[in-house]
Amino acid sequence: MTDSVLVEPIGLDRAGTMLAKMMLIDMHGAFSGQVLSNINIKGLASESYANIVLNRNQAVGEVNYAILNANDGSVAYGHPFGVTGERVISRRLYELQQQHMPLVVLAWQWF
DSSP states (O other): OOHHHHHHHHHHHHHTOOGGGOSOEEEEESSHHHHHHHHHTSSTTOHHHHHHTSOOSSOOOOOOTTSBTOSOOHHHHHGGGTOHHHHHHHHHHHHHHHHTOSOOEEEEEOO
16 A cells, blocks of 8 residues: 555656645545555655665655645545545646646555
8 A cells, every 4th residue: 555655756756846846745545544654654754665665865755744635635525426536636636727836746545
C-alpha cells in the first residue's frame, strides 16, 4: 500500500517541480493510516526510504498538513456512489481553475 510514495516523486520530476511548491496535496487511501504511513514512515519525508527504495539522494519532502486534503475527503463524498476518483479529480480541476493553481498532487492507495 505504498504506491503513491513510489509514483509521486516520478510525477513531480516529470512536471519539473517539487513537493514544497505544491499549493494543494490530496492523498487518499482506504484507511487514514495508509496516508500517514506514506508521509511519515515510508517515503515522502524519510531520507532512508528515499535512498534505499526510491534510489533518490534525498527525501521527496515534508508534507504541509495545512494543504493536505484541505477541502474534503474522497471516501466520505464519493465512495458510497462508486465515484471516488471522479469526485476528487473534478473537484481539483475546479480548484485549479478557480484559484489559478498551476499544479496539485493527487494520490490514491487501493488494495
